[in-house]
Amino acid sequence: MLHGKTAIVSGATRGIGRAIALRLAQGGARLVLNGTRADLLEDVAEACRQLGAEALTVAGDVARQDTAAAVGAAAAKRFGAVDILVNNAGINTRSGTLEMAFSDWQRVLDVNLNGTLHFCRAVLPAMIARGAGSIVNVSSSAAKTPHRNAAPAYGASKAAVNYLTMHLAQEMAPHGIRVNAVCPGPVETDMTAQWPPDYRQTVLGRVPLGRLGTPEQIADVVLFLASDQSAFVTGETLNANGGSYMN
Template sequence: MSMEGRVAIVTGAAKGIGRGVARTLAREGADIVIVDINVQGAQQVADEIQASGRKTLAMKVDISCKQDVLDAVEATIQTFARIDILVNNAGIAEPETVEGLSEADWDRTININLKGPFLFSQAVISQMKKQGGGRIVNISSIAGKIGGICAGPAYAASKAGVMCLTKSFSKALAKFNILVNSVSPGQIDTDLNKLFPEDMNKIFMEAIPLGHYGQPEDIAEAVAFLCSDKARWITGEIFNVDGGEAASIS
């Protein structure tokens, strides 16, 4: 799945799924723009990828701030002169219950998980149109289909919104050869899962037919496929990568 000569922006790429995506796209030949609120972590990933022979750019960006997003897109164009791929991965999860969730936490979760992908997707359209196309992949979650279990209602609602955003953008941008899809992870072995109590992790594990958590690389490989020429006739789709979890619940 050669991506030689392509430039990919990956948000939330300082760790977890985002880091896995950045590494995988770089392995396939893409140059990588690493966007994260944690600029130190972003730079570490950038240095690692650069050591493998790819060009990188690391930036501190608040994806819920439109000006930050516009500045990041402009810096990418100034550095690489193109944007071929956008992976909207950055997100947060609040563990609060329906009754305990504050308005401030609701707003913060929606702003980062839903507004952020909207702002970034909107910001790259012009450059992708000039180039004759591009790929946008949004990282959602099976929580957006089945509701939150341990992650709270704001997280689930935001991820459902990401799925709908994916379909809306795919319809609007298909005529420009900009393909928009979503990868919907189940339980992935990241720092986020370590926040949950052991009894909750046991419940999660029992719901996975394959019997184990996925790895960030499992999501990254699905993203890489959707960004490759092999997926040139796929747009508006939501891909579950969850060890069969959604199928076992629905």
């Protein structure tokens, strides 16, 4: 599905990001992987190479504009044009509104929202010049409906990512560039594995399909949105949450 295409994936070291990298590698893409841990990034890159994909890594914090610039420059130098950008990097904080330090609020927005903007701005000029490209932002169902487990900073940042997705889709459509988002619900990750049994049952009780999603299932949605299989889809914030939120 992605043979001959180059994809950037941020936040690729573990969980959903790692699954996305591997799925795009299976799809035939060349990969430029970003994350804050160089050692974990190299592990993912090697796993992608075992699948037959070319992969390089650029470590750095997505909240910094120079990280996005470095990733874009490395991709252009090694592979030429960037066809796909997956903005997956994100963080959360569990503090409530009154307990939350403002620095925590700012950090979540810097990573989740500003990081997405930095990477989009790094790749869009070349995509515009080529008249093609696909951007997939990993958002959250917390962007669409509040729940107690999502801190205000996280939900607000992801709601802003959804708006940015729709705005860019409209702005970039004349240039042949599609911009979409996937909004996962509860997914099996290292974090959810630490949930107490009673809380886990509470979460499962809110999911009509009766189970948590897997990183691989979210990666499948990203692959669809990144590929030409979704050539007539843009500006969507696609739910992938087992029915826990429907619209």
